[in-house]
Amino acid sequence: MAPVFRFAPSPNGYLHLGHAYSALLNFDLAREAGGQLLLRIEDIDATRCRPEFEAAIYEDLAWLGIDWEQPVRRQSQHFADYRAATERLAAMGLLYPSFESRAEIARLIATEEAKGPWPRDPDGAPVYPGVAKSLSPQVVAELKQADVPMALRLDMTKAIQASGSLTWTDQGVGPSGETGTVAARPEAWGDVILARKETPTSYHLSVVIDDALQGVTHVVRGQDLFWSTSMHRLLQQLLDLPQPVYRHHPLVRDTGGAKLSKSTGSTSLRELRAGGTTPADIRRLVALPRRAAS
Template sequence: MTSVFRFAPSPNGELHLGHAFSALLNAKLATAAGGRFLLRIEDIDTTRCTPEFEAAIYRDLAWLGLEWEEPVRRQSEHFAEYGALLERLIRAGLVYPAFMSRGEIRAHIADQETLGRHWPHDPDGAPLYPGVDKQLSRRERRRRIDRGDAFAWRLDMEAALGEVAHPLFWREARDEGLAATERIDASPEDWGDVVIARKDVPTSYHLSVVADDALQGVTHVVRGRDLYFATGIQRVLQELFGLEAPVYFHHGLVHGPDGRKLSKSLRDSGIRVLRESGATAAEVRRMIGIG
């Protein structure tokens, strides 16, 4: 079977050295395996993603010497496909419309902590969603949706895990050789009822990435360590949709001089900035350890 790797950036900011490392590593591993290297544009956030940032992605990756297969899959062109998957979850009763605003969530959690309850947090440190909407009747949910209330579709994690007949795990490569893997037990319950889709966007990162990796035949998901624990959420969705799980390899992150993880929002070590300051692609490759 041909190995398939992918680099899937979101065009909501300029690429930095961390993106360059991930893209170049994927391309390197694809070449070593005699496989394919795909570029995918994850632009479901139609507010923050722009054509200008997308064009910059192509420009920066080409400057680094990367080549990818055409056509490039752009997620914003496939909302109908994701919507069909969402509808399957709705029909199965595995998602529910969540109407609580951020303020209401904070107030609910504060009330519970006042009563002495320690509120759980997800692996990223965010408080779990209270899930009180699950108690709403079907009629009340429909009334609020028809009224135009803001909501998000959240996965009922307890119900979803009830549909999985065996313990969840994924195969994690031990190193860049990818030959040896270890079984990693997944704990999606640590994330609570995660957002699966929005009121006006019928998908989320987790739903679209699971769908696209399966559709494109991705065999190896090579991405940053910051997404390691989120793999558990994606394993739940893969099981619910009957999709085969790829092998995962979560590489180390590129950090700035102050030890922070690089961020688009802070414009850390941007590829464009480095290029315009006179750096060469070869120098950038050496900076991140991929010659």
């Protein structure tokens, strides 16, 4: 079976050099392996994703000389796939509802931190304290009846008991030099949200479902997602999904050492193109000087 790679941007801003590096690397690797490159639009966040950003993704990638298989998968069109996965996990007794607002969770964390250090997940966010697991079935029913906003969380303790210890194969390198066979540490994420009442999926859930349904064999992405792979391996194991080979690549950083980001206004490919930068220049800027042979 031919290898299948994918590039999966979110249309919540314009692509920058970091996206260019990841897209070009996936494109080159797919061509070298005689495989396919898929394009996925990760647009589950309806409040931030906009049609003009999606259109710009296609334009920027075509300008870079990248082509991809059709059709493009747009996550917002596949909520039924993600809902089916949450229903399966719920039937296994691995999900529970939580009803706190972000402000209420912040107050809960502040109370815990007043007693001493509180764990944070690999992204630096405080781990959810799990208080909703103690709600009685009657209270849960009443809150649902009252139409209180709800999130479905993975009971991490039960999930790890069901999955056992896990690893993944990484052909790249992690933020601390991890490579080869890497031990997954999903417990570091705590009881993560897998779906919300208004959006029946999350990044962690949708990405593993998409990779499986699209037959992705190689996941090539930035080091900022290295430890997310722990969660993805856990969900793959729980849902009997295939495990891709992973390759985490170094991030493209600005002159101050910070990673490029849409939210911080990093210079976009559109701006570079308008200023006279060529696709060949982009390859040199991201240290990919040669285009893969046809």
